[in-house]
Amino acid sequence: MHIHKVFQIEAAHRLPNVPAGHKCARLHGHSFRVEVHVEGEPDPALGWVMDFADIKTAFAPLFEQLDHHYLNDIEGLDNPTSEMLARWIFRRLEPRLPGLDRVVVHETCTSAASCSRTSF
Numbered sequence: 001m002h003i004h005k006v007f008q009i010e011a012a013h014r015l016p017n018v019p020a021g022h023k024c025a026r027l028h029g030h031s032f033r034v035e036v037h038v039e040g041e042p043d044p045a046l047g048w049v050m051d052f053a054d055i056k057t058a059f060a061p062l063f064e065q066l067d068h069h070y071l072n073d074i075e076g077l078d079n080p081t082s083e084m085l086a087r088w089i090f091r092r093l094e095p096r097l098p099g100l101d102r103v104v105v106h107e108t109c110t111s112a113a114s115c116s117r118t119s120f
């Protein structure tokens with residue numbers, strides 16, 4: 001079965017490699033919506049794949065690194081597109097979150113990127 005938990009991160013960024021004049025070259029911010037998806041079988045007694053609180057605990061250090069920060073300043077995020085951010089989160093979360101299946105980053109209400117184990 002599949003469960004997911006949603007986090008909201010307020011952060012600023014700019015995209016340094018876009019063509020001259022592109023709007024995303026300018027400093028701007030987003031309320032990034034991050035979905036953390038976990039795959040597994042529900043425990044027969046507890047009836048859940050994993051306590052949602054355990055997902056929150058695993059994500060907490062990354063949230064602290066990202067929330068209310070300028071993403072370009074963070075190591076590994078010098079070009080912080082949605083794609084790069086989803087992969088950055090997935091790689092750091094995977095060792096501490098068994099069953100991690102996918103990380104989805106919504107940059108706006110209409111634009112998102114996702115990263116899974118097969119996205120490397």
Ligand SMILES: Nc1nc2c(c(=O)[nH]1)N=C([C@H](O)[C@H](O)COP(=O)(O)OP(=O)(O)OP(=O)(O)O)CN2
Pocket residue numbers: 015024080081082083107108110111
């Ligand atoms: N594949 C990607 N394309 C774009 C990214 C990205 O990370 N990956 N990022 C941006 C910008 O950062 C921009 O802030 C978001 O782009 P966009 O969805 O175009 O934003 P709008 O709110 O202007 O979207 P509309 O739906 O057209 O209003 C750009 N592209």
Ligand SMILES: [Zn+2]
Pocket residue numbers: 013024028029030107
């Ligand atoms: Zn942006």
